[in-house]
Amino acid sequence: MAEFVLRIGSFSAQGVRPNNEDRFVVDEGQRLFMVADGMGGQERGEVASGMAAEIIPQAVKESLANEEAADAALRRAMAQANSAIVDAGRGQPEGRRMGTTAVCALHKGDNVYVASLGDSRAYLIRDDAVEQLTVDHSVAQALVASGALTPEEARHSPYQHVLHKFLGCANMAEGAEVKPISVHAGDRLLLASDGLTNHITEQDLRTGVLKYADPQEWAEHLVKTALERGSRDNVTCIVVAFESAA
Ligand code: CA
Numbered sequence: 001m002a003e004f005v006l007r008i009g010s011f012s013a014q015g016v017r018p019n020n021e022d023r024f025v026v027d028e029g030q031r032l033f034m035v036a037d038g039m040g041g042q043e044r045g046e047v048a049s050g051m052a053a054e055i056i057p058q059a060v061k062e063s064l065a066n067e068e069a070a071d072a073a074l075r076r077a078m079a080q081a082n083s084a085i086v087d088a089g090r091g092q093p094e095g096r097r098m099g100t101t102a103v104c105a106l107h108k109g110d111n112v113y114v115a116s117l118g119d120s121r122a123y124l125i126r127d128d129a130v131e132q133l134t135v136d137h138s139v140a141q142a143l144v145a146s147g148a149l150t151p152e153e154a155r156h157s158p159y160q161h162v163l164h165k166f167l168g169c170a171n172m173a174e175g176a177e178v179k180p181i182s183v184h185a186g187d188r189l190l191l192a193s194d195g196l197t198n199h200i201t202e203q204d205l206r207t208g209v210l211k212y213a214d215p216q217e218w219a220e221h222l223v224k225t226a227l228e229r230g231s232r233d234n235v236t237c238i239v240v241a242f243e244s245a246a
Helices: 044-065 070-089 139-145 151-155 202-211 215-228
Strands: 004-013 022-027 032-039 102-108 111-117 121-126 129-132 178-182 188-192 235-244
Touching (some): 004 022, 004 215, 022 044, 032 188, 032 235, 070 102, 102 121, 102 188, 102 235, 121 202, 129 202, 139 151, 215 235
Antiparallel strands (some): 004 235, 022 032, 102 111, 121 129, 188 235
């Protein structure tokens, strides 16, 4: 089993919004990383993303302590956060309901396990290849998958930001899908909210990885670039660099 040293960068900007509903977790002890983008009126989004940031690391910790596998631990943690957020929103009037996206990555051994609900994304940057590891759970993306819309039409669809799966979703038939990715030395993993991914292209990631060796510098540069390109949203990302321990 290969050993990896992780170097991590993270940055979150409120941007022009009156509050920052994005939350991120860098848990170096557990090698768990998460970005959550809350939604809901009157600061409820902050409550939901804050709950995800609290519940998920704790739940993963308990599962791993019980020697549960990494993928099962992530799935359970997501399900636990989902029901806690649903419960907290119960009885609230329509406009006071809340939810949050969550994209999580848990590194264990040779793999990093990636799970996502909503439209925050994970990307793997390996050499000059960029791979989006997550699927956006937006209605527009589902329409693309079914062939009803082209990707170009989806970009202008009013359903682009309407999510059909997220944490706080009362009727979620199946939970989060967990994807194991085998890690290579030199890999960079990016987790980001849509305030960033709406303005950063895969080409930006290909060139950026060559230019920014330091994950913190790269994370700050990516957030700054999204804001300069007119992101009117909260903008958050985590960059994890996997380096060979030898
Ligand atoms: Ca957002």
